Amino acid sequence: MSDAVQPTAAEVRAAAEAVKTALDRHLAAVERRSGEDDPAVYEAFNQLAAAAETYDELLYDRYDEVTPFEIPGAEDALPPYTGPEEPNALSVLIRRDYAVVEPQRLLAQAQRIEAADYVEGAEADGSGTVHEALGTLFGEFEPDEIASRHKEFGLEEGDSTLWVTASDDQSDPGEWLEAPFEGVDPQRVVCRFDVSAVFDDEIADEIDDEGDFEDELDADPDEEDDLEPLER
Incomplete structure (x- = not known):
């Protein structure tokens, strides 16, 4: 400069x-x-x-x-935070991302679900595509169960986040169904929890940096002249 x-x-x-x-x-x-x-x-x-x-x-x-x-x-x-000090209602907003890494496993799980329903007298939907299999899977299991068993269903976890927002009153039935995630006010978020592989990468980088630094500290004193200065 x-x-x-x-x-x-x-x-x-x-x-x-x-x-x-x-x-x-x-x-x-x-x-x-x-x-x-x-x-x-x-x-x-x-x-x-x-x-x-x-x-x-x-x-x-x-x-x-x-x-x-x-x-x-x-x-x-x-x-x-600018929301009510004593909220009368709250909303829990959750996003979880998955990659479909084993489509055949996903299809097989959906077929098992349909076969069990068919035995009980329900009509089989015939999930022959990934799109149909996902509908069957999420129609059968709660999202938390899918999150805990995602590998069984051929899925791989991505980033996820959970927001708890406060409000003065509970919404009327059906009020936000057309656009459930619009109009979220960040200043009414009581707390949020994020999960991402990027956090693991940052921690790993810090550990690697500390390890490199310790390796140089442990170097043979006779070889000190061969060490390059650490960058800040």
Whole structure:
């Protein structure tokens, strides 16, 4: 970065002071928290994340230096909760992704279901396609059971998420059936739980990085001159 656009030392110092202030506010919010999902804690967290990101950027631009810690950016966190403090109703929104990796296994399971129904007197639908087999499978089993037995059905798990949203009153019967997932307000999300292989990859990368660092620390002192400097 050219000298003309570099931040001043005073700007870096001010950003550092902002991080200190945000840390104090976050600790105070945690100490006063009214519950597990206190909106004041979320707000203080986001302010701390934003202050830390600003300081890290200015520190690097001015001194080519970085901080030894990483705080998730505010965009990665839920916005402050603005829903009712004592919700009268809630909605649970779930998305689970699967890949059909063994179509023949899926078809065989659907045929077993239909054969059992046929013995009991129901008419067999004849699931001859993956589309029909999926309809049979999800019509027979609850989604949680399919999630726990997905390999038996020739499926492979992908990402999944669960959102719990609060509302003042329960919806009227049939009110949202035409568009069940529209109009979800992130600020009324009480909590959410995400599952993704990307999280496992991030953890694995961190372990690999730590292992590489430890390997270099354990290297023969006589070979120290052959070590390359670690990149930050």
